Amino acid sequence: MTATPISGTTRLYVVLGDPVTQVRSPGLLNPLFARLGIDAVLVPVHARPEHLEQVVRGLQCVDNVDGIFVTVPHKAAVLALADRGSPTARIAGSANALRREPDGSWYAENFDGAGFVAGLVRAGHDPRGRRVALVGAGGAGSAIAAALLAAGADRLAVCDRDATKLAGLRTRLDAHWPGRTVVADEPHLDGADIVVNAPRSGCARTTPCRCGRSSCRRAAWWRTS
Incomplete structure (x- = not known):
């Protein structure tokens, strides 16, 4: 398929991360732009954490940049650089996309969770009434935590070694779904119907659990990368 020519009218989108060698979205979206006749292009931008605000503020000042996709490790930090955020982004405390609004302001959204749960349901693992x-x-x-509870998960056990992140996430989740979340620095797998592996490094290699617990062996294992 012939790529859409880039000209002075082309609208720009970027995917922002550190690193960006693993990103696949340009290979997916640029052919789609061409097929639909959309005069736009998506390019990866490598921004280190210490330069994130400077890079984002610069992109927001470029009048033909319409959107910023965000990948690891910037999803939490970038939320504060938007003028407004969706309820999902605020509950998750992170964003994976910033969109320029007609008035020039920037709106943050996070569709990681909704996309993941949609895939889970299509594969026959509806989280409604399940222990995750x-x-x-x-x-x-x-974002996945919020989407699972919104989809009706009965109990959600979240583990992470960062106690501050865990406490903040639990507070935000409890404000909307009180009493349905437990947190710990080690996985709580006993009785889980579904186990989700969402490492903070999106390009990390993961392996299935080998803990040997019968409850874990019965659970449906899902990974996000």
Whole structure:
């Protein structure tokens, strides 16, 4: 398929991360732009954490940049750089996309969780009424936690070694779904119907649990990377 020519009218989108060698979205969206006749292009931008605010503020000042996709490790930090955020992004405490609004302001959204739960349901693992164990409370993990509870999960056990992240996530979740979340620095797998592995490094390699617990062997294992 012939790529859409880039010209002075082309609208720009970026995917922001550290690193960006693993990102696949340009290979997915640029052919889609071309097929639909949309005059736009998506490019990866490598921004280190210490330069994140400077990079985002610069992109927000570029008039032909319409959107910023966000990957590891910037999803939590970038939320504060938007003018407004969706309820999902605020509950998750993270964003994976910033969109320029017609008035020039920037709106934060997080669709990691909704996309993950939709895939889970399509695969026959509806979380409604189920007990779910979630490993990882980073940007994607937090969004998945909110989406699982919104989808009707009966109990959510979240583990992460970062106690501050865990406490903040539990506070935000309890404000909307009180009493349905427990947190710990080690996985709570006993009795879990579904186990989700959402490492804070989205490009990390993961392996199935080998703890040997019968409850874990019966659970449906899902990984996010």
